[in-house]
Amino acid sequence: MKNIIKGCKQLDRKAQREMVNHLSPYLYVICRRYTAQHEDAQDLLQESLITIFNKIEKCKADEIAGFKSWCRRIAINKVLEKKRKKGLRLENLSGVLMPTTPVIQSQLNVHDILSLLERLPENHRVVFNLSIIDGYTHREIAELLNIPESSSRTFLTRARRKLQELMTANAKKKSLKN
Amino acid sequence: MKNNNFEDQFREAFSAFEPDLSTDVIWENVEPHLKETKKRRFLFFWWLAGGVSLVLFGLGLKQWNADSITSGVPAPEILETKIPTVESTVFFEEEDCTETQRDFAITLISNDQKYDVDKAVSKQKNGSITIAAITNTFVSPPSEKKHSEEIVYTKKESIVPEITPSENEIKADEIFVESENIEQPQESEPPLKKDKTEKSGKIKSEEKKKKSKKKRRIKPLRNKWKYNTTLVTGPVLPLRILSSRGNETYTNFRKDSEKGLGGFTIGSSFIAQSPRGLILSGGLEYIEFRERFRYETMEETTLTSIGTIAVVENADGEITETISGPVSTTTTTTRKVRHTNLYRYFSFPVGIGKAWRYRKNYWRVYGGLDFNLAFAFDGKIFTNSFTDTAPIREISSGENRTLYDRYFKRKAGLGLWLSTEYSRPVTNQLSWLIAPRIKLPLTSISATESEIGQRYVPISVQIGINYLINPPKKKKRRSKPKTSESF
Numbered sequence: 209m210k211n212i213i214k215g216c217k218q219l220d221r222k223a224q225r226e227m228v229n230h231l232s233p234y235l236y237v238i239c240r241r242y243t244a245q246h247e248d249a250q251d252l253l254q255e256s257l258i259t260i261f262n263k264i265e266k267c268k269a270d271e272i273a274g275f276k277s278w279c280r281r282i283a284i285n286k287v288l289e290k291k292r293k294k295g296l297r298l299e300n301l302s303g304v305l306m307p308t309t310p311v312i313q314s315q316l317n318v319h320d321i322l323s324l325l326e327r328l329p330e331n332h333r334v335v336f337n338l339s340i341i342d343g344y345t346h347r348e349i350a351e352l353l354n355i356p357e358s359s360s361r362t363f364l365t366r367a368r369r370k371l372q373e374l375m376t377a378n379a380k381k382k383s384l385k386n
Numbered sequence: 387m388k389n390n391n392f393e394d395q396f397r398e399a400f401s402a403f404e405p406d407l408s409t410d411v412i413w414e415n416v417e418p419h420l421k422e423t424k425k426r427r428f429l430f431f432w433w434l435a436g437g438v439s440l441v442l443f444g445l446g447l448k449q450w451n452a453d454s455i456t457s458g459v460p461a462p463e464i465l466e467t468k469i470p471t472v473e474s475t476v477f478f479e480e481e482d483c484t485e486t487q488r489d490f491a492i493t494l495i496s497n498d499q500k501y502d503v504d505k506a507v508s509k510q511k512n513g514s515i516t517i518a519a520i521t522n523t524f525v526s527p528p529s530e531k532k533h534s535e536e537i538v539y540t541k542k543e544s545i546v547p548e549i550t551p552s553e554n555e556i557k558a559d560e561i562f563v564e565s566e567n568i569e570q571p572q573e574s575e576p577p578l579k580k581d582k583t584e585k586s587g588k589i590k591s592e593e594k595k596k597k598s599k600k601k602r603r604i605k606p607l608r609n610k611w612k613y614n615t616t617l618v619t620g621p622v623l624p625l626r627i628l629s630s631r632g633n634e635t636y637t638n639f640r641k642d643s644e645k646g647l648g649g650f651t652i653g654s655s656f657i658a659q660s661p662r663g664l665i666l667s668g669g670l671e672y673i674e675f676r677e678r679f680r681y682e683t684m685e686e687t688t689l690t691s692i693g694t695i696a697v698v699e700n701a702d703g704e705i706t707e708t709i710s711g712p713v714s715t716t717t718t719t720t721r722k723v724r725h726t727n728l729y730r731y732f733s734f735p736v737g738i739g740k741a742w743r744y745r746k747n748y749w750r751v752y753g754g755l756d757f758n759l760a761f762a763f764d765g766k767i768f769t770n771s772f773t774d775t776a777p778i779r780e781i782s783s784g785e786n787r788t789l790y791d792r793y794f795k796r797k798a799g800l801g802l803w804l805s806t807e808y809s810r811p812v813t814n815q816l817s818w819l820i821a822p823r824i825k826l827p828l829t830s831i832s833a834t835e836s837e838i839g840q841r842y843v844p845i846s847v848q849i850g851i852n853y854l855i856n857p858p859k860k861k862k863r864r865s866k867p868k869t870s871e872s873f
Contacts, residue, residue, distance in 0.1 A: 225413055229409050232407050232409050233403075236407055253412065262419075318400060321396055340393045341396060341397055
């Protein structure tokens with residue numbers, strides 16, 4: 209992997225091709241979590257890869273973990289950039305909702321989770337992904353989305369509650385079918 | 387705990403998830419937007435190196451050919467040619483001359499021509515007869531000269547007394563009379579017939595999304611063949627390869643008398659290019675170039691007649707005795723012939739090769755076989771009987787047909803060709819190109835009975851346009867999706 213990174217920094221096409229093989233699944237999952245559709249995710253994946261390859265000389269991480277983390281940040285920034293371009297407004301929310309505790313109804317696979325995430329409002333999904341999956345703090349999320357921290361907390365709480373509702377509904381449907 | 391369990395399950399699910407992605411498609415869409423690689427930079431230099439190599443190869447071939455023919459025959463000396471003035475000089479080779487000798491010299495020259503004798507007869511010596519030479523140069527006025535072909539005759543006469551004069555009194559030496567003039571030029575021949583691209587910029591998701599839920603390719607690469615037509619033209623440098631068929635002298639005379647000049651090519655071809663860059667091409671090409679033909683012959687004739695060969699003079703310089711005797715006159719005639727020969731080829735080149743694309747530019751290297759459909763020669767050559775032919779040309783039914791067939795074929799036969807091409811798009815379908823090209827004939831254009839094998843290697847730099855017949859269809863822009871909720 210180190211050689212591939214080195215090759216990419218030297219603009220070697222073969223190394224870049226190898227890097228696409230390595231990074232595509234990883235980055236696709238990130239993009240897919242933030243977007244409702246596969247096509248949008250693939251678009252973002254390609255844009256992320258282009259940025260990664262064209263700015264790879266700025267990446268000082270030689271270790272795989274550091275490099276992947278750098279790539280993840282680029283992918284997330286691409287997602288957010290695109291959402292801003294779409295004209296989404298990041299509004300502040302007033303009031304703080306009490307956190308609710310989602311209940312695991314059953315074991316879920318990725319497709320189920322993606323299906324659930326797709327049904328979340330976009331802003332909820334973004335904050336949920338940033339906070340729960342990607343490990344951003346509310347302060348960082350607030351900076352990224354240019355919203356108050358309180359809003360970030362609210363979005364996360366609502367996302368959790370919504371997910372719980374959806375999972376409960378799914379579980380009921382499955383039990384009816386059985 | 388339940389909360390953590392919920393989040394952990396999400397994280398684990400995503401970390402273990404392996405999506406079904408076609409990295410080939412992703413790479414094809416990403417690659418055109420990447421920075422230029424060092425390797426790609428070298429493509430241009432490879433292309434340039436290819437072109438230069440072709441030229442060097444041709445020049446080397448020419449040099450090799452020149453070295454392989456050892457010439458034992460000195461090149462004919464070019465005598466007086468285009469001097470648009472009339473001048474006459476008379477001079478005596480020895481400095482001693484008397485008034486009598488001066489007068490004597492004048493009598494040897496015909497009276498209807500004017501000579502500047504005074505300048506030449508400047509010194510005298512008593513009681514002796516000196517060597518005298520008279521040179522007359524006469525050149526026709528410019529109006530008499532004609533275009534590409536001219537014949538120059540140079541005449542040099544020497545008058546030598548055949549009897550030996552008496553010991554001290556008579557010193558008879560030769561008197562040179564050299565004359566040079568241009569005869570009426572032959573009727574010269576009438577002037578011979580002269581003859582992609584892909585979308586650029588950022589990946590736009592609007593263009594790629596379809597409304598259906600079907601799996602689709604984003605910014606799809608063209609996975610079908612591209613069909614192009616090209617139209618090219620450019621200058622040609624012909625390099626000649628001569629091979630002797632036993633008569634080295636004749637080969638060397640031909641080598642000396644004919645020099646390739648230059649010409650042009652025009653051609654059109656059809657190129658099919660596979661998604662992986664394989665090229666198949668076929669087309670038609672016309673090449674025409676000229677050759678300078680020049681040679682000269684020298685002929686000597688000697689005539690003997692009775693004439694004054696010496697005079698005896700006294701101390702006062704008066705002629706006391708005139709001595710007559712047989713005088714031999716040697717006339718040397720030089721004949722210069724100049725002509726411009728024309729070679730014409732009409733061929734069907736087919737080839738195979740490889741194309742590389744970087745961004746919007748293409749580099750192609752391809753080559754193949756060249757099937758000559760017709761060949762024609764028009765001009766003069768030096769025959770094996772050491773004279774120039776009458777102008778011979780390819781005439782389907784003419785009097786010179788036999789003569790032509792004696793020296794040249796009507797089809798040049800099979801050849802090989804190689805080309806390196808660089809093209810850059812102007813519009814979606816149109817691009818310009820530049821392509822150095824070389825052709826190597828495998829067979830001679832000389833007839834079987836000819837004593838010389840003659841081949842021409844045309845090196846050309848072709849410039850032209852490339853038209854993409856099946857451009858990619860523009861996709862409809864996807865409407866902007868409505869957002870369900872805003873932040």
